[in-house]
Amino acid sequence: MSRDFLYNDIANAIASQIRTGVLKSGDKLPSVRVLCKDHGISMNTAKRVFLELEAQSLIDSKPQSGYFVSQSSYLKLPLPEVSRPSSVANDKEPDELVSKVYADMGNEGLTLFSISAPSGELLPLAKLKKEIVHATRELKDAGTAYEPLQGNLKLRRMIAVRSLVWGGDLQENDVITTNGAINAVSLCLMALGKPGDTVAMESPCYPGTLQLVVSLGFKVLELPTHPITGLALDALKQALPKINICLLVPNFNTPLGSCMPDEHKKEIVALLSAHDIPLIEDDVYGDLYFGTQRPKCCKSFDREGNVLYCSSVSKTLVPGYRVGWVAPGKHKEKLLKLKLIHSISSASIIQESVANFLKTGKYENHLRQLRRTLQDNYQHYIHAIAEYFPEGTKISRPQGGLSIWVEFSKRMDTRKLYDLAIKQQISIAPGRMFTLQDQFENCMRLCIGLSWSAEIKFKLKQLGNLAKMMLAD
The missing domain is CATH 3.40.640.10 (Type I PLP-dependent aspartate aminotransferase-like (Major domain))
Known part of the structure; x- marks a missing residue:
């Protein structure tokens, strides 16, 4: 049996148990080592099983704890598509858009979902x-x-x-x-x-x-x-x-x-x-x-x-x-x-x-705390996006870092969403910033490095309402 067949077969079996309710939200899955022992597979193959289940929004990893079946709200949010850029090299950049968004940096009156860095409150x-x-x-x-x-x-x-x-x-x-x-x-x-x-x-x-x-x-x-x-x-x-x-x-x-x-x-x-x-x-x-x-x-x-x-x-x-x-x-x-x-x-x-x-x-002590905070923030963001953003919204499943990639319906223009959001003191990073090509106009990046609070949740609700309004027009 090939390695590809093995990891797909095991991932499909676990996915079926989750979708049929045999494994329920919050249930802990076997560890990588246990999966290796039970199925006679390598560590890399076992990790691919969990990567595939994460890609399907079925499980989440928690630091020092392992893998768990996702909460139901997570399952409403599919994964963004694999990017399909042109195969022709390019050297044209969206100067005006990048300059406009990065001009928000340091503006204390704005909620900076646009800048991928941890806020000062999370630093020692x-x-x-x-x-x-x-x-x-x-x-x-x-x-x-x-x-x-x-x-x-x-x-x-x-x-x-x-x-x-x-x-x-x-x-x-x-x-x-x-x-x-x-x-x-x-x-x-x-x-x-x-x-x-x-x-x-x-x-x-x-x-x-x-x-x-x-x-x-x-x-x-x-x-x-x-x-x-x-x-x-x-x-x-x-x-x-x-x-x-x-x-x-x-x-x-x-x-x-x-x-x-x-x-x-x-x-x-x-x-x-x-x-x-x-x-x-x-x-x-x-x-x-x-x-x-x-x-x-x-x-x-x-x-x-x-x-x-x-x-x-x-x-x-x-x-x-x-x-x-x-x-x-x-x-x-x-x-x-x-x-x-x-x-x-x-x-x-x-x-x-x-x-x-x-x-x-x-530094290591600080990192442990920062990683826990970012993981918690990620989960808060997903719940808020599932609750407030338009139906059909897709989001990435970061396994670390500071960003979530959000993909709306093709009818969305996140440059226009930025202009509306900035009037509500919210700064986002439109997807067109992240390419030299004409793509990702319906996407945006959100930074999860802000300290979670009722205010951040409210700002995400405002952002979701603006997106719904734009798609309803």
Whole structure:
């Protein structure tokens, strides 16, 4: 019996029990290990069973607890379609729309569902302030001197230590610090390509990355992406002759929140290495998993130095500090040269304070709480969307991260919905922002990084009512 047949057969059997009421809302399912033992299957096959059931909105994962049958309201919300972008590379971006939405950032009078970052209420601000003071006292010359070009040694050491969690096995000398992850990605692109080259990316994709790639003179080839398992492997294989660089967010990408299975990551790394196509991996959301274990990265399977691993603490700890890093593999010298040209040094005090926060264990304690909060927020959002949004609304099933992708009827224009919502002091991110093509006009991204409250629930109700009104016209 093939592995594909096995996982489909097991998933279908469990799905049938849920739909017929044998398994009821809230019931706990067997663990991955129990499923392996009972059916004689591998861990990866068992995980695919649960991914398939999540894709059908039948089960949910809870941190430290396992998998449970979804509440009935979840079952009303189908999964968005797999994206179907054009196979022609593009370099035209929706400048006006992106600028309008991001102009809302920092406006305290707005409910910012549009900005994918945790709110200050979810961050350990008092502890971070103390680390700044401590770093000023501890550093030579109070942190006024330039850092070494490669970055703060303590921070690089802590990044290397933490890489063991996802199978990275990095050494401190493998890491270069940067001014946030977007700066890391920018350095990678400049080191690897030239204007006119084609970069393959998921579709939909983070607007800031799209803008960066286009601003450097590259073309973007958007590839079909599944809302649960991420980039479509077959599409990537077909695109290989057209591309020069691959830029992916395998773990909980925004806006879909998809997480690529480990076997897909391994296959992609081997495939791109065989064709000498470098892979830039953006892993800013990897620590925000909702399950019991942090997912591996593509870098976990890199044996040739072909994966340039980028990350930061902007989505997990403190957006404004702009602390990021890159493990560029065999391209390290190129990136060091570019960093010298473009920034010379990173901020000494900031890097030292983040390094201390990681070293003392405060970061891991913070992450545990943040993950629980985001998981709870996700469930609150789903209940609110099921109750208040138009019938037929589809939503993604993020397994981590900060975003939910909402898909309305084809008659919806979320740019117009944005204009109506902003009058109610609500900012959303219309789907057209997340592509260079004419698609996703009926979609939007909602950030789940806001502290849940009666006010947030009311704002979602207002948003749902506006959507119903638009579709009724």
